[in-house]
Amino acid sequence: MIFPIQLKLGSRIYYMWCELTETGQTFEKFTVWPKDNPHKTIVLQNNRPLIRKKLRLKSKPYSWKVISGIIRDQRALDETIALIEEYIDDNLKYKNV
Numbered sequence: 001m002i003f004p005i006q007l008k009l010g011s012r013i014y015y016m017w018c019e020l021t022e023t024g025q026t027f028e029k030f031t032v033w034p035k036d037n038p039h040k041t042i043v044l045q046n047n048r049p050l051i052r053k054k055l056r057l058k059s060k061p062y063s064w065k066v067i068s069g070i071i072r073d074q075r076a077l078d079e080t081i082a083l084i085e086e087y088i089d090d091n092l093k094y095k096n097v
Contacts (some may be wrong), residue, residue, distance in 0.1 A: 003091075005083045009076055018084055026050040027069065030084055039091070042069030044081065048088065 006012040015035045016046070022029040028048055033041045046062040064081050071077050 002045070003087055004035075005080065005087075006074065007079055007083065009073075009079065014076075016080070023049065025054065028088075032080060032084075040069075042071070042077075042080075043067040044084070 002017055002019045005016045005018050007016060015034060016032055017038075018032045020028060021031045026047060026049055029044050030044045030046075031041050032044065035040075043066070044064055045067050046064045048062045051057050051060050051062060062085065066077070072075055
């Protein structure tokens with residue numbers, strides 16, 4: 001599943017793609033890349049399946065970590081993670097939670 005992300009930092013707007021690339025029972029991996037350069041990627045991993053499906057916790061936040069890629073701006077990473085969480089909370093629901 002690929003979805004667009006529009007990251008606003010100050011007066012600049014960055015357009016990126018995000019793809020759910022791998023899912024396990026305890027993790028999800030997302031690959032994020034800019035629209036104009038698919039060779040610059042960041043792979044992020046969260047523990048959403050563990051928290052939502054296995055532990056059945058609704059209010060606990062996900063923990064994220066960078067698997068690969070270079071992070072130069074922590075604020076940009078935090079905003080990107082917030083946009084991904086917003087998208088998956090709205091579009092990827094687990095049943096019986």
